[in-house]
Amino acid sequence: MVEEAAERTKLWWGAALAMAAVGGMRGKRAALAGLSAMAVSEVLSNAVVKPVWERRRPPKAVVPHDDVDDRPDSSSFPSGHTAAASGFTAAVAVIWPAAGAVCALPAVAVAVQRVHSGAHYPSDVAAGAAIGGLGAWTVHRLPRPLQKVIS
Template sequence: MRRCVPVVEEAAERTKLWWGAALVMAAWGGTRGKRAALAGLTAMAVSETLSNAVAKPLWGRRRPPKELIPHDDVEDRPDSSSFPSGHTAAACGFTGAVAVVWPAAGTVCALPAAVVAVQRVHSGAHYPSDVAAGAAIGAASVWAVRRLPALLHRVIS
């Protein structure tokens, strides 16, 4: 775990991992891949907005104290609120939306999404409850993205 943490942390920064996955799906997945990529990116955007622009400002939770982290790699942590985990929200939102459109691709995305969630706690950036809240926001974003076209259709009609 200690060896893969820096790799996962770097890939998850600024959602590079999910943009890369969307690019691969769109380039080689045909129409289904393009739909899955669009759904994933849309849910990721909703997740990030809800977690970073809505929820984080409401809760000023401090990051876990260094004394609780069982290793010394805790110097490079964000200054923003710990609650909820935006990385986890983005990972779960992207993965869940992709899985709805293309289950096989969603299954492939599930492993790195889980590693991102575990890494956020392991790195000392978040408490487990921050990660759980991020996952819930990601799931809610998938639901919203799936329902949005029907809701807009009703409003416009």
């Protein structure tokens, strides 16, 4: 269920819509920051690091369930799902800490699921989380005219 919600970032788009709908101006700013950080994190993870750092997925023999046949063929390192989740969550937390805390629960679930499913090694997930943090930091350090939009 977590994997399905995290596919194509549906979970984070839904969270952004909910924050924008119920959070007033702060919710809208948090949603925009989260989606921006998610996009930056995905580009860093999937277009910059993955093509450079080829790593095979964990061996099927170490995954104790049948979901192992449903894994992607791309490089295992880093976890793009985790990068998107942590980038979104970290960027939201800067603007709306309570919403960031709520987002942290599914973000951790996404990271754990990526290892449990056999799609990633724990180090892939840790690198994805670090990339997400970098994405959030980047969004909050944008040039002043762009920063006014999300602050």
